Amino acid sequence: MAQQRQDYFDALDWVTLLATAVPIEAMSMATPCEDFDVRRLLGHLIGTAQRGLATARRTPTRGIPHVVDDVPDAELASTYARLAASIRTAWTPLSAAEDVQAPWGTCTAMDAARGFTVETVTHGWDLAVATGQPSDAPNGIADRCLADAAAVIPDRLRGVMYDRPVVNVQASSTTEQLAHLLGHRRRT
Template identity: 70%
Template sequence: MIVTFTQQRQDYFDALAWVSELMAATRTGQLDARTPCKDFTVRHLMGHLLGTAQRGLGTAQRVSTKGIPHVVTEVPDDELAMTYAALATSVRRAWSQLVTDDQVNAPWGPCSALEAARGFTVETVTHGWDLAVATGQPHDAPAGIADRCLTYAASVIPDRLRGVMYDAPVAGTGNGSATERLAHLLGHQRDRNG
């Protein structure tokens, strides 16, 4: 399956919208809950998603993303969802200006806009799954996004980042939904949600 830049960009936008909905439905009492994402509570995961979206915006705007924290912590709990939704709107606006062959500086290095969109989509969908599982929400990404992510995800996760940004793939879990299989590919699993 060949995923065009137009489709990939739309998948990224749909992933951002999905996470926006998940955040909006997350209750304050769930913020201290554990998630399948190692060492993250729901609050930290939402802060990481904010940082990821800020890096997506900076990449499209061709500004340095080096100063963006791994987990954004200065946003008050009751403003996390609203801040993410506003950021997602800015990300969509900035990425709508790019074309497939544009070269950008993603956080992991120079690449095409298509390659960058792939990376941000995989990251957003996987952490969306983490958030959905941790908060008891439907955890399948919409519109076939995860199915398309699975066709290229292994190529956007270099081995050098295993054990640094990503754990080893979860073995023996090939029967779940496409979204869950994508999460497993990045080393995320349900039994961490303790």
């Protein structure tokens, strides 16, 4: 669990750095995630972080919106940073085998952390690509996410939570390969 927990924390830290570097004027820019512009993507990352925090705290995630839209543009990055710090505190005492109720069902804390890490890294890639920032997640996180992806993204969630994989498109990094696996691609 130690490596998986650290991967989740590193992914949160990476997205915090990316979000902090987004200028206000970039909020309406398109992202590789077709449903989101930068503002909505940041709102989705905040919602995902809120669900990650609720999962660790064993509180219901059902009422947490898919996209949080009540945070002013100027406060999106700082809101995410505060959530990332709270997640670190809440996830630290959990053991790998403890059962938690993640948004997708009951699973071990290890599997929940894997799922949240994959989601965070993939949408971090979306944010980085959209805003022209370095798009490769640090510390080998994407390599480990890619190795676990089949378990984290079962076929039953394709078309529901995740798109079909992008095929026949060259990826520049493991992080981009992970994004392709979840159906995300650079817009041309």
